[in-house]
Amino acid sequence: MTTQILIAGFGGQGVLFAGKFLAYKGLMENKQLSWLPSYGPEMRGGTANCSVIISDEPVGSPIVSKPDVLIVMNLPSLDKYEDAVVPGGKIFVDSTLIERKVNRTDVDVYYIPATKLAIDIGAPTLANMIITGKVIKETGVVSYDEIEKTLEKIISARKANLKDINFKALETGYNA
Numbered sequence: 001m002t003t004q005i006l007i008a009g010f011g012g013q014g015v016l017f018a019g020k021f022l023a024y025k026g027l028m029e030n031k032q033l034s035w036l037p038s039y040g041p042e043m044r045g046g047t048a049n050c051s052v053i054i055s056d057e058p059v060g061s062p063i064v065s066k067p068d069v070l071i072v073m074n075l076p077s078l079d080k081y082e083d084a085v086v087p088g089g090k091i092f093v094d095s096t097l098i099e100r101k102v103n104r105t106d107v108d109v110y111y112i113p114a115t116k117l118a119i120d121i122g123a124p125t126l127a128n129m130i131i132t133g134k135v136i137k138e139t140g141v142v143s144y145d146e147i148e149k150t151l152e153k154i155i156s157a158r159k160a161n162l163k164d165i166n167f168k169a170l171e172t173g174y175n176a
Contacts, residue, residue, distance in 0.1 A: 002055035003141045004064045007128075008081055009073025009094075011048045014128030017154075018071070019050030021132060025142040025150045026054040034062035047076050054141050069139055071131055073114070075100060090139060092131050110134060117172055126169035133173025144174060 005022060009015045016037040023035035036051040051064035070085045071092045072078040078091075078098055085091055087106040096115035112134050114127035136144050147170055151163045 002053065002057065002059075003069060003139065004067045005052040005054070005069040005071070005135075005141070006049060006064045006067035006081060006084070007052070007071040007073075008047060008049040008077035009128075013048070013073045014125065015048045015073065016050050018128040018132045019052045020154055021129070021150060022052050022054065022135075022142060024154050025147065026052075028146070028150055028153070029142055031055060031142075032058050034059045036062040036064075047074070047080070049077070049081075069135060069141070071135060073097065073127065073131070078102070090135075092135055092138075094127055094131060096127070108138075110138060112173065112176055114173065117176060118169060121165075121168055121172055123165045123169050126166060129166050129169035130173035130176070133170040134176055135173075136170070137174045 007015045007019050019035055023033050026033045032055045034053045038049045051062060053059045066084060066086050068086055068089045070081055073094045075098050082102060085107050090108045091102050092110045094114040095111035096113045102109045112131055114130040117130050118124050118127040136142055148167055151166050155163050
């Protein structure tokens with residue numbers, strides 16, 4: 001099984017971190033994967049994106065042009081990538097920031113008020129991890145087991161104090 005994931009939003013929304021988390025979780029589950037972050041002017045408030053492929057077989061190319069899973073955290077990303085999702089795919093929308101509904105009827109859509117939920121739990125910058133929690137629940141691309149171990153691996157020692165709030169954000173999204 002191969003799942004192609006595209007995560008998109010504004011620079012600073014944690015798009016690359018969410019992708020890194022999913023990729024590392026896949027790695028810890030002995031899956032084949034690729035993680036391709038988009039750098040450049042996107043990092044300064046433009047649209048940023050991250051491609052993640054998690055597979056049981058070797059990954060041939062890191063490019064995700066037809067995602068099975070699309071996570072969008074702003075309207076320009078939904079406008080740009082909605083039509084790229086494969087029929088039968090899943091689209092996860094931060095409904096706090098995106099009022100428009102998905103136009104397609106051949107995909108499953110999840111509207112998660114991720115930014116509002118992040119504010120509610122006292123972590124206004126972790127909407128990315130709330131959506132990631134929901135993606136784990138609805139796709140099964142990686143398991144929810146031992147996500148704290150994954151956080152320990154990807155959160156640097158100088159930011160170790162953020163592990164618990166990241167876990168809380170993942171848990172909030174998973175249970176949303």
